[in-house]
Amino acid sequence: xxxxxxxxxxxxxxxxxxxxxxxxxxxxxxxxxxxxxxxxxxxxxxxxxxxxxxxxxxxxxxxxxxxxxxxxxxxxxxxxxxxxxxxxxxxxxxxxxxxxxxxxxxxxxxxxxxxxxxxxxxxxxxxxxxxxxxxxxxxxxxxxxxxxxxxxxxxxxxxxxxxxxxxxxxxxxxxxxxxxxxxxxxxxxxxxxxxxxxxxxxxxxxxxxxxxxxxxxxxxxxxxxxxxxxxxxxxxxxxxxxxxxxxxxxxxxxxxxxxxxxxxxxxxxxxxxxxxxxxxxxxxxxxxxxxxxxxxxxxxxxxxxxxxxxxxxxxxxxxxxxxx
Amino acid sequence: xxxxxxxxxxxxxxxxxxxxxxxxxxxxxxxxxxxxxxxxxxxxxxxxxxxxxxxxxxxxxxxxxxxxxxxxxxxxxxxxxxxxxxxxxxxxxxxxxxxxxxxxxxxxxxxxxxxxxxxxxxxxxxxxxxxxxxxxxxxxxxxxxxxxxxxxxxxxxxxxxxxxxxxxxxxxxxxxxxxxxxxxxxxxxxxxxxxxxxxxxxxxxxxxxxxxxxxxxxxxxxxxxxxxxxxxxxxxxxxxxxxxxxxxxxxxxxxxxxxxxxxxxxxxxxxxxxxxxxxxxxxxxxxxxxxxxxxxxxxxxxxxxxxxxxxxxxxxxxxxxxxxxxxxxxxxx
Numbered sequence: 001x002x003x004x005x006x007x008x009x010x011x012x013x014x015x016x017x018x019x020x021x022x023x024x025x026x027x028x029x030x031x032x033x034x035x036x037x038x039x040x041x042x043x044x045x046x047x048x049x050x051x052x053x054x055x056x057x058x059x060x061x062x063x064x065x066x067x068x069x070x071x072x073x074x075x076x077x078x079x080x081x082x083x084x085x086x087x088x089x090x091x092x093x094x095x096x097x098x099x100x101x102x103x104x105x106x107x108x109x110x111x112x113x114x115x116x117x118x119x120x121x122x123x124x125x126x127x128x129x130x131x132x133x134x135x136x137x138x139x140x141x142x143x144x145x146x147x148x149x150x151x152x153x154x155x156x157x158x159x160x161x162x163x164x165x166x167x168x169x170x171x172x173x174x175x176x177x178x179x180x181x182x183x184x185x186x187x188x189x190x191x192x193x194x195x196x197x198x199x200x201x202x203x204x205x206x207x208x209x210x211x212x213x214x215x216x217x218x219x220x221x222x223x224x225x226x227x228x229x230x231x232x233x234x235x236x237x238x239x240x241x242x243x244x245x246x247x248x249x250x251x252x253x254x255x256x257x258x259x260x261x262x263x264x265x266x267x268x269x270x271x272x273x274x275x276x277x278x279x280x281x282x283x284x285x286x287x288x289x290x291x292x293x294x295x296x297x298x299x300x301x302x303x304x305x306x307x308x309x310x311x312x313x314x315x316x317x318x319x320x321x322x323x324x
Numbered sequence: 325x326x327x328x329x330x331x332x333x334x335x336x337x338x339x340x341x342x343x344x345x346x347x348x349x350x351x352x353x354x355x356x357x358x359x360x361x362x363x364x365x366x367x368x369x370x371x372x373x374x375x376x377x378x379x380x381x382x383x384x385x386x387x388x389x390x391x392x393x394x395x396x397x398x399x400x401x402x403x404x405x406x407x408x409x410x411x412x413x414x415x416x417x418x419x420x421x422x423x424x425x426x427x428x429x430x431x432x433x434x435x436x437x438x439x440x441x442x443x444x445x446x447x448x449x450x451x452x453x454x455x456x457x458x459x460x461x462x463x464x465x466x467x468x469x470x471x472x473x474x475x476x477x478x479x480x481x482x483x484x485x486x487x488x489x490x491x492x493x494x495x496x497x498x499x500x501x502x503x504x505x506x507x508x509x510x511x512x513x514x515x516x517x518x519x520x521x522x523x524x525x526x527x528x529x530x531x532x533x534x535x536x537x538x539x540x541x542x543x544x545x546x547x548x549x550x551x552x553x554x555x556x557x558x559x560x561x562x563x564x565x566x567x568x569x570x571x572x573x574x575x576x577x578x579x580x581x582x583x584x585x586x587x588x589x590x591x592x593x594x595x596x597x598x599x600x601x602x603x604x605x606x607x608x609x610x611x612x613x614x615x616x617x618x619x620x621x622x623x624x625x626x627x628x629x630x631x632x633x634x635x636x637x638x639x640x641x642x643x644x645x646x647x648x649x650x651x652x653x654x655x656x657x
Contacts, residue, residue, distance in 0.1 A: 048509040049480075154596045155366075184365040185536060189580035189592030196589065211509060214539075218582035218590070241584065255514040257539025259581045261562045264542035271518055272511050273463075275479045 004075065005173060005205050006037040006060070011069035013052075013059045017280060027279055029055040031229035032069075034306075037173070042199065042206040044220030044237065046213060046252065048276050052229040053209045054096075057175040060207065061091050089119050092166035096178035098158035102150040108161055109146040112136065115168040135164040139194065156187035163194070167202070175207045180215060192219055213256045217241055222312075225249045228279055228287035231306055235313040245315040247323050248288045286318065294319045325396060326353035327497060327530055328377070333390035333400075335369075335376045344600045346372040346385070348554035351627075354498065359524070359531040361545035361562070363538065363577070365597050369554040370534045371420075374500045378411050394497075413443040416491035420503035422483035426475040432459075433471030436490055443494045458489040462519060481512035485519070492523060499524075500532045505540065517544060538581055542566060547633075550574050553598045553608035556627070560634030570636040572616075573609045607639065615640055 011033045014026035029052045037043050045053045059066050062084060071078055073091075078084050092115070095101035102111055109132045115121075122128040133143040139160040150158055159179060166174055176195065180188040192215060198204060210216050216223060216237075223240045225233040225248065233246040244250045251270040258264050274291045283289055289299035298318050306316040317323060335347035347369045354360050362370045375381050377392055377399065392399040394414060399407070419425040427435060436455035440446055446454060452471070459467035462485040475483055484504065491499055501520065505513040517540065524531055533544055541548055541562065548565040550558045550573065558571040569575045576593040595612040598604075604611060610620040619639050627635040628642055 048511065156596060184597065185538070185577060186365060186580050186593035187596070189582075189590040190594075192582075193589050193592060213510065214582045214584070217584065251511055255510040257537070257543050258583060259538035259542050259566065259578060260583070261542045261566050264539055269514060269518075271514050273515075275481055275512070276509075 002038045002040060004036045005039045005073070007070075007072040007075070008036070008060065009034050009070040009072070011056070011059060011071070012067045013055050013064060014067045025280060028229050028282065029279060030059060030066075031282075033226075033229075033231050035224060035231065035234060037205060037207060039172075040199075040203055040205055041221045042208050042219055044216040044223040045207060045209045045226060046211060046216055046223060047226035049211070050228075050276060050279065051226045052279070053226050054177055056226070057093070057177050057207060057209050061093055061175055062088065063093075089169045090171050091173045091175070092169060092171040093175045093177065094159075094162050094166045094179045097182055098155055098162055099182070101162060102158060104150055107147050107149060108136070108141070108153075111150065111161060112164045112168055115165060119169055121169060131168070135167055138167065138198070139164045140190075154187075155183050156190060159183060159191055160194070163191075163198075167198070170202075171204070173205045173207070175209070177209045178211070179208075181210060181212060188215070195219060213252065214258075225252065228276065228282050230287055230303070231314075231316065232288065233313075233315045234306070235315075239313055243313075245309055245313065245320050245324060246288075246317045247292050247294055247319075249315075250323070286316075294323050327356045327395060328354040329391075329393040330373075330377070331391045331393075333373065333376060333392065334388040335372055335381065335385060336388050337382070337385045339384055342601050345554050345603065346600065347376060348603075350390075350549075350551070350554075350556050352549055352556065352559060354530050354532065356497070356530055357524070357528050358547065359533060359545045361541040361548040362532065362534045362551060363536060363541055363548060364551035365536065367553075367597055367600065368551040370536075370551055371502055372554075373551070374417065374502055374532060374534055377500070378415060378417060379407050380411070380417075409443075412439050412491075412496070413494045414496055415498045415500065416494070416496040417500040417502060418484070418487045418491050418504050421507050422480055422487050423507065425487060426483060428475055430474075431471065432473055432475065432478070432486055436471070436486070436493065439490060440493050454493060455489070458493045459486070461523070462486075462489045462492075463515075464489070480508055481515065484508060484512075484516055488516070488519065488523075492527065492529075495527055496529055498530045498532060500534070502534045503536070504533070506535070506537070513540075520544070538566075538578065550577070553600060553603065555608060555624075555637065557609065557638065558634075558636040560630070560636075564631065564634040568631075568634075570630045570634070570641040571609075571638040572613045572640055573638075574636075576613075607637075617643070 011030055013030040014028050016024035017027045019025040047053045058064055073087050078087050112132045112135050113128055136143045141160050180191050208220055220237050223237050224231055227248050233249045244253050251272050254270045272291050277290055285301045286299045286304055289295040304316045304318045306314050309315050309320055331351050333347055333350045337344040337346055350373055364370050376387050387400050437451040440451040440454050456467045459470060464470050464485050505516050545562050548562055549556055552573050558574045579591040580593055582590060593612055598608055606621040606623055607625060610616045617639060625637045625639045627637050630636050630641055
């Protein structure tokens with residue numbers, strides 16, 4: 001087995017929400033997640049909007065300090081300022097929206113060089129420019145366009161700028177937060193291919209957050225499924241697609257519409273009733289019990305633990321046997 | 325006669341940078357009870373085609389030429405008073421974003437009853453009852469309570485249901501759904517699509533489904549229109565388009581979507597979508613097409629038949645046809 005690059009232990013992220021005069025209530029965006037990310041792999045994180053997947057990505061990079069829990073990078077805790085600084089240089093993030101995540105008043109070369117400026121990673125102006133041009137070349141942008149502004153580029157090209165920025169500090173680990181969902185299908189494929197090529201060239205590890213299950217299945221080695229701040233299933237990508245164990249994963253996968261009329265019209269689809277509950281008043285037991293077809297009394301009171309059902313396949317459900 | 329017939333529709337936006345030909349010669353027909361999918365990238369003119377049918381374009385937009393016939397009645401150039409009897413009553417539309425297309429300052433009830441009182445002879449009480457009935461039909465729980473609520477009190481899926489209830493409350497002949505599920509999660513998307521299918525069966529309306537999600541098209545549609553840069557590159561039945569695509573763009577689009585089986589690199593379409601201000605002389609897709617021939621950069625291919633009800637505007641297909649023809653002398657047409 002390859003080395004663990006990152007280990008997360010019981011990560012929690014609560015946001016205080018005002019619920020009256022001087023009173024706050026915790027919004028449990030991420031509620032006790034533990035998982036490991038291995039060197040060189042792509043871990044997919046899927047779930048509905050509001051389930052906390054973006055918060056996991058951001059908390060993981062210390063964009064918000066976690067409410068509680070531990071993050072270990074190369075087996076070391078991030079307990080000192082120096083360790084954190086090193087961690088931040090070795091990790092990066094690609095954001096979802098290439099329209100709002102780039103400063104419209106900066107040129108492309110300044111945008112890409114910003115991480116270099118912050119971490120003092122060059123010794124001369126010339127070296128800075130060389131690095132920028134090298135990065136632009138790497139992500140397939142024309143280096144002649146270095147002095148242009150973000151608005152002069154199309155969506156796909158902007159996302160390439162975002163990726164060049166993320167690669168600037170030569171990170172080992174990149175959190176990709178819905179990096180292709182704002183792009184057109186044909187452009188999406190270009191960017192997905194680029195992620196794979198960069199991973200091979202630079203030995204990168206990705207946490208790939210997305211809601212498009214076909215793209216996730218295509219790019220990821222392992223997939224984690226989240227529901228309402230909790231991890232409900234974790235398995236190899238193929239395993240999860242062919243043998244999902246948790247009722248929620250089953251439903252997610254059956255909702256995937258293949259671009260093939262015969263497959264898309266087959267009727268073995270699980271249609272859930274109801275909406276995802278608000279994370280402010282999540283049920284005390286299993287978060288999925290309000291929509292689950294197999295829910296019994298125990299589900300409403302006790303949160304099931306994430307157990308290894310078969311090798312490398314974890315699921316958190318009281319009724320794994322019944323559901324299968 | 326088809327329910328809706330669109331012939332050579334041209335819609336342009338007149339901007340300070342010049343004329344943008346958003347819809348550039350689109351023709352299609354829609355039968356009763358049929359579902360037509362319109363697919364294409366952003367900026368390919370899918371939504372503008374739909375807005376042109378209802379004449380709800382921005383101020384800078386104008387239908388330049390062409391004809392839209394609903395049951396034989398010409399809609400292009402029809403007055404505002406005529407269009408008011410069409411919109412909502414005969415043709416309704418569900419917009420893409422359920423978050424922004426409801427008025428945040430009115431209750432759900434008020435927004436729902438507005439259309440009903442305008443288009444039918446119901447009084448306020450009857451309209452209210454009809455609205456509650458519609459909410460029940462689209463699967464909104466506690467409809468009476470929801471009538472008093474404001475859009476922000478509902479979730480995205482609920483709001484989209486309200487939009488559908490609103491669009492269907494006057495039993496239109498045609499429902500235009502402009503990316504109805506793009507803003508929603510997959511499990512909610514499945515619910516909404518099932519609901520639309522069920523209601524279509526019950527009410528017998530035709531649906532125009534505008535989307536860029538090929539999976540949604542494969543699930544929902546009978547016929548498909550593939551658009552690129554304001555033109556229709558290919559149209560046919562859903563089987564024609566998915567199993568026997570003839571246009572280079574359609575093939576590229578299908579290749580660039582990941583499927584469950586292959587795990588190799590995707591084959592994307594090279595380049596970036598075209599700038600509508602600066603259209604090439606020949607086929608608009610030629611600059612991105614890796615099979616482009618000389619003629620593709622010179623002249624646009626007219627729609628050519630590729631089987632019953634299947635037409636494509638691709639010189640590659642024309643070439644294929646010519647090569648089959650024994651009288652062909654080997655020269656380009």
